[in-house]
Amino acid sequence: MQSRWNDADARRAVQEWGPDHGELLALRIYSSRLIGAEPDLVLHGGGNTSLKAPYRTLLGDHLECLYVKGSGSSLDRVGPRDFPALDLAYLRRLETLPSLTDEEMVNQLRTHLFDATAPNPSVEALLHAFLPHRFVDHSHADAVLALTNQPDGEKLVREALGEQVIVLPYIMPGFPLAKAVAEAARERPSARSIVLLKHGLFTFGADARESYERHVELVDACERFAEARSRSRGAISIAPAQAVPAAELAARAAPVLRGLLAEPGLDPEAPPRRMILDWRASPEALAFCASAAAAALAERGPLTPDHVIRTKAFPLFVEDPAWDDAICLRKQLERAVTSYRAAYDAYFEEQVHSKGVSRQKLDSAPRVVLMPGAGALCFGKTKRDAAVAADITEHTLRVKALAEAIGRYEALSLSDLFDMEYWSLEQAKLGRAAELPLERQVVLVTGGAGAIGIGVGDVCAGAGAHVVLADLDEIRVKAAAEKLIRSHGPGRAVGFAMDVTDEASVRRAFDAACLAYGGVDVVVANAGVAVVAPIADLSVSDVRRVADVNYLGVLLTLREAARIFRMQGTGGNVVVNASKNVFAPGKDFGAYSASKAAAHQIGKVAAIELAPLGVRVNLINADAVFAEGETPSGLWQTVGPDRARSRGLPVEALPDFYRDRSLLRTRVSARHVGNAVVFFASNQTPTTGATLPVDGGIVEAFPR
Numbered sequence: 001m002q003s004r005w006n007d008a009d010a011r012r013a014v015q016e017w018g019p020d021h022g023e024l025l026a027l028r029i030y031s032s033r034l035i036g037a038e039p040d041l042v043l044h045g046g047g048n049t050s051l052k053a054p055y056r057t058l059l060g061d062h063l064e065c066l067y068v069k070g071s072g073s074s075l076d077r078v079g080p081r082d083f084p085a086l087d088l089a090y091l092r093r094l095e096t097l098p099s100l101t102d103e104e105m106v107n108q109l110r111t112h113l114f115d116a117t118a119p120n121p122s123v124e125a126l127l128h129a130f131l132p133h134r135f136v137d138h139s140h141a142d143a144v145l146a147l148t149n150q151p152d153g154e155k156l157v158r159e160a161l162g163e164q165v166i167v168l169p170y171i172m173p174g175f176p177l178a179k180a181v182a183e184a185a186r187e188r189p190s191a192r193s194i195v196l197l198k199h200g201l202f203t204f205g206a207d208a209r210e211s212y213e214r215h216v217e218l219v220d221a222c223e224r225f226a227e228a229r230s231r232s233r234g235a236i237s238i239a240p241a242q243a244v245p246a247a248e249l250a251a252r253a254a255p256v257l258r259g260l261l262a263e264p265g266l267d268p269e270a271p272p273r274r275m276i277l278d279w280r281a282s283p284e285a286l287a288f289c290a291s292a293a294a295a296a297l298a299e300r301g302p303l304t305p306d307h308v309i310r311t312k313a314f315p316l317f318v319e320d321p322a323w324d325d326a327i328c329l330r331k332q333l334e335r336a337v338t339s340y341r342a343a344y345d346a347y348f349e350e351q352v353h354s355k356g357v358s359r360q361k362l363d364s365a366p367r368v369v370l371m372p373g374a375g376a377l378c379f380g381k382t383k384r385d386a387a388v389a390a391d392i393t394e395h396t397l398r399v400k401a402l403a404e405a406i407g408r409y410e411a412l413s414l415s416d417l418f419d420m421e422y423w424s425l426e427q428a429k430l431g432r433a434a435e436l437p438l439e440r441q442v443v444l445v446t447g448g449a450g451a452i453g454i455g456v457g458d459v460c461a462g463a464g465a466h467v468v469l470a471d472l473d474e475i476r477v478k479a480a481a482e483k484l485i486r487s488h489g490p491g492r493a494v495g496f497a498m499d500v501t502d503e504a505s506v507r508r509a510f511d512a513a514c515l516a517y518g519g520v521d522v523v524v525a526n527a528g529v530a531v532v533a534p535i536a537d538l539s540v541s542d543v544r545r546v547a548d549v550n551y552l553g554v555l556l557t558l559r560e561a562a563r564i565f566r567m568q569g570t571g572g573n574v575v576v577n578a579s580k581n582v583f584a585p586g587k588d589f590g591a592y593s594a595s596k597a598a599a600h601q602i603g604k605v606a607a608i609e610l611a612p613l614g615v616r617v618n619l620i621n622a623d624a625v626f627a628e629g630e631t632p633s634g635l636w637q638t639v640g641p642d643r644a645r646s647r648g649l650p651v652e653a654l655p656d657f658y659r660d661r662s663l664l665r666t667r668v669s670a671r672h673v674g675n676a677v678v679f680f681a682s683n684q685t686p687t688t689g690a691t692l693p694v695d696g697g698i699v700e701a702f703p704r
């Protein structure tokens with residue numbers, strides 16, 4: 001590892017933040033970002049940094065202040081707001097207390113902020129406060145952990161870094177750790193760094209550069225030491241060649257696993273609480289999973305305690321997956337997940353019993369599943385959570401392999417892991433946030449690049465869903481997904497090419513959805529085309545094209561949906577976007593109306609056939625939707641002029657014509673269709689095989 005310090009960048013940081021926040025804080029932000037930019041040092045909110053500097057109050061008093069990273073922010077993106085300022089003189093006096101509960105510690109930090117609206121300071125704030133040095137940098141560096149997570153960790157650290165560092169045993173973060181670190185630093189005033197076994201590294205300095213560069217220098221020394229040791233002993237590094245690509249294997253396992261990991265809904269009517277997947281199959285991950293040591297290493301805990309909240313203490317390792325036999329594979333995964341859950345429950349019971357505490361048990365499902373051939377399948381409540389678990393997993397596999405090459409990887413005890421996983425500060429956050437109606441659900445929309453498709457995707461994403469848009473044109477559908485990501489955040493939508501009339505293409509898109517999110521829960525069969533002509537003038541090719549997309553396309557979409565729903569075993573919803581024309585046909589629109597009537601009918605048959613799987617199939621009969629935002633309806637662009645002509649109207653008069661003929665005098669929008677999808681997909685009523693008109697009220701189209 002090399003220093004990323006650059007004087008010109010440091011000067012720019014001082015220019016940007018110095019005038020409002022002072023040069024010291026500007027440099028604190030700059031060097032914190034340098035640490036954050038190095039995934040081998042910190043991942044996703046891990047690590048923290050601080051600065052001690054004067055603070056001028058409104059009354060002109062100058063007080064010594066601690067600026068420490070707030071909890072929840074990531075070092076790579078920190079700004080001035082992410083360093084809440086605290087009354088340092090007061091915090092230092094807390095060290096004399098014999099003990100301090102975690103809740104009281106948080107309260108003391110919160111009540112000694114200079115800005116009442118600042119984020120909560122890091123839970124390691126007191127540790128920073130009790131150290132005398134101006135700049136303090138803390139990371140959970142991979143190379144340091146490869147040495148500390150060993151039975152003889154202290155000896156290895158000494159061999160790598162010499163006597164200049166203070167080495168402390170593992171103590172859970174909080175007041176006792178802050179006191180222990182302060183005491184050790186007082187005994188060795190010349191020391192400029194502390195290694196906490198099975199946790200990470202602290203370095204100090206009088207200025208930003210000194211503290212940062214000392215950090216990098218020590219991590220570099222650990223890296224070199226580990227490399228030299230592992231070279232002489234051989235490391236896990238080469239993935240075996242495989243006949244079937246990892247993606248294909250992962251697609252066979254992901255929906256089954258996702259179903260097994262789902263928790264029951266909060267009430268019997270509610271959809272199950274499912275997980276979202278992030279799948280990783282880097283050569284390193286595949287090599288690890290295929291190695292002889294993988295099963296045993298999986299049973300040893302995480303690199304550093306704060307990972308336990310993201311990945312649970314242990315991954316589930318599936319030995320020798322039965323890839324060639326879907327039934328065997330399912331049984332094998334069922335057994336594996338059941339025994340994982342039982343082991344988790346036993347661990348929980350044993351810990352609360354032996355500690356004599358009461359805690360609210362978290363769900364017992366694994367977050368990380370390692371499968372030889374397929375790699376790491378990582379899960380979370382959202383794609384973002386799953387990706388955090390996946391990033392941590394990639395680093396964990398690498399460090400475990402490296403640690404084994406140096407000696408023997410050893411993690412914290414179950415008791416220490418439990419203390420972190422069930423920390424009262426973490427428990428306090430449980431069950432607070434109300435979930436949105438489609439949270440943890442994956443919605444796949446065919447015709448996803450069109451006006452209705454984007455509108456439905458947008459409403460579903462707003463209701464908490466992860467959205468897969470599928471459409472004929474790959475570039476357009478990816479652009480549509482990007483649009484959803486801009487409104488709803490990274491990871492919330494993907495776009496795949498799909499030709500609904502082509503079996504192989506439909507299957508590919510569903511498999512791609514399974515690799516992207518783990519499976520599919522709500523399928524909106526929305527792709528449609530139209531042609532305007534009286535029966536006398538209809539060409540066979542036009543009739544076939546319309547029937548292929550509007551009828552066969554819905555049927556193939558239903559068939560693939562049923563395949564995935566069966567693999568998941570957690571029910572699901574299908575919404576067929578039929579048409580107001582099904583009940584109220586119009587002249588010159590025969591090919592379209594008949595194909596939509598067929599789609600409507602196949603939807604009802606699907607409602608009968610899929611009910612035993614807990615899948616509901618409902619239908620929406622919408623009247624004309626002309627556009628969604630700046631996306632015009634492709635269908636109406638094509639057929640609008642002809643429809644206008646057959647009604648004896650100018651084309652621009654059509655939207656008003658459709659509005660004025662409805663009872664409610666309403667223009668139907670894609671969002672209205674989206675709202676209907678959210679209604680059905682959130683299982684609010686026990687309804688299947690039903691048709692919901694979304695047409696502003698048209699008497700002749702009333703369902704009957």
Ligand SMILES: [Zn+2]
Pocket residue numbers: 047124138139140199200
């Ligand atoms: Zn830490």
